[in-house]
Amino acid sequence: MKNYEKKSFFTTLYLFFIPLLLLSSVVLYMYHQDKVNDIEQNILYQMKDYTFDFKGEKFTLDIIENDKKKQLFKIYHCKEGLCAYFQTASTGPYLLKVIYDKNKYKKVYNEFLTDIFKFSFIILFLLFLLSIAFAIYSLKPMKEALYLLENFLKDIIHDLNTPATSILLNSKLLRKRGDFDEIERIELSAKSIASLYKNLEYMTPNSINKDENISIEEIINEKVEVLQKIYPKIKFIKDLNPLIVQSNKNGIDRIIDNLMTNACKYNKKNGQVSIKIRENQVIIEDTGIGIKDTKKVFQRYYKETDAGLGIGMSIVKQLCEVLNINIYIKSEIKKGTQVILVFP
Template sequence: MKNYEKKSFFTTLYLFFIPLLILSGTVLYMYHEDKIKDIEENILYQMKDYTFDFKGKKFSLDIIEDDKQKKLFKIYHCKEGLCAYFQTISTAPYLLKVIYDKSKYEKLYNQFLIKIFNFSIIILLLLFLLSIGFAIYSLRPMREALFLLENFLKDIIHDLNTPATSILLNSKLLRKRGDFEEIERIELSAKSIASLYKNLEYMSPNTINKDENVSIEEIINEKVEVLQKIYPKINFTKKLNSLILKSNKNGINRIIDNLITNACKYNKKNGQVHIVINKNQLIIKDTGIGIKNTKKVFQRYYKENTSGLGIGMSIVKQLCEVLNINIYIESTLGKGTQITLVFPEDIN
């Protein structure tokens, strides 16, 4: 289950389960109060029967003075347990105090609590399963819509690949007739379209080969050379040590391409991009607009600007996980962003 699906699932689950839990809790509380009244009322009638013949050991008996405050035929909670007062046969100012022992009442009450607790667990489990079923069912329309959207994007990008390739081939043929600045611009635009196509190819990079020798320095130099022409007002500074990995070249290429391109795309006018290779770390730091929410930046389709599709950083994160690369982001709004890639130790 993808991150946005998990978020939607748990949100729906909580919104459905919690009201049901509150409602069932209220109903169980009302049932508890009503049942306790029934139990006490049943004991009261047994007390009344007891006053006719005083047989049995269920109740104990006492005679007290009538103080005119005690109501007859009513249950009281006294220190001995449950008590009720009845009129004596004689005309003397005394009352019969029938007592239901406290330990007996607690035992009866605890038995009732165990029953209601077991019933509550069953109800809770049923409500939870019902909520899970509802949450799963509610995901279906979103999954269908996203499935159609992803297929739509794949079809569009796939259709773009053919004209992009054609433009690149024809621009190379034109170069043979004459080298013009306009041809170079056409080539750069076509390469940008081709890069978008390659991004889509890595939207679900679960299994890729990791047995190629990849030169990080070489990839960075190639990317900077292209991006310097697209963003001529960006100042690039590089401090690159040799770093060769046993990994997947296309995957590493996608990661670095997205990161450096973003550093340029979301930079300020006449901004700077610093790229450093230090041991097994690659640091890309820019002086751009910064990122508002670094925790959400890796979520697919998340965008903080109107431009882009919101899939580049999601692909970067997935590729990093597949290639065992740790990625860290530090960003300050209005000042810039620093992204650090920590590659596996087993480098060549």
């Protein structure tokens, strides 16, 4: 199950299960109160029967002075347990106080409580299963829609590659006839389309080969050369030590391309992008607008501005996980963002 499917599943599960849990709790509480009342009323009628013959050891008896505040034939919770008051045979100023021992009542109540807990557990389990079934059922339309969307994207990816490649090839042929600024701009635009195509290719990088020796310094230099032409007002500061890693070249290229492109795209006017290589770390720092929520930035389709598609950082995160690269982001609004890649 994919991350967005998990999120949707658990959200639906909670939204369905919690109201059912609250409703069932109210019903069980009302049932508990009614049952306790039934138990006490049953004991009360047994007390009344006891006053006719005083047989048995279930109750104890006491005679007290008549008190108008005490109602006859009613259960009271007294310190001895359950008590009820009855009129004596004579018309004297006395009442019969019948007592049901506290320990006996606790035993009856605890037996009932055990039964209701067992019943509650069964109800809770059934409600949980019902909630899971509902959550799974609710995912079905979303899965179907996403399946259609992914197939649509695959078709777009396939169709996008052909014109981008054709533009690049024809621009190179045009260069042989003459070198114009317009041709260079066409090439840069075609490369931007090709970069988007590569991003779409890596939307679900489940497993890729990691058996290539890659020069990180070389990849960064190539990216800076291209980005400098696309963003001529951005100042690039490089402090690069040689770093060779064994990984996947296309995957590393996608990670660095997305991070450096974002550093330029969301930078301020006449801003700077600093790229450093320290031991096994690559540090990319910009003077841009910053990121409001660094925890959400890796979520697919999450955007804080209208620019972009919201898939670049999601692809970066997925590739980092597949290639065992740790990525850390620090950001401050209107001051800039720092991204650190730690290679294994």
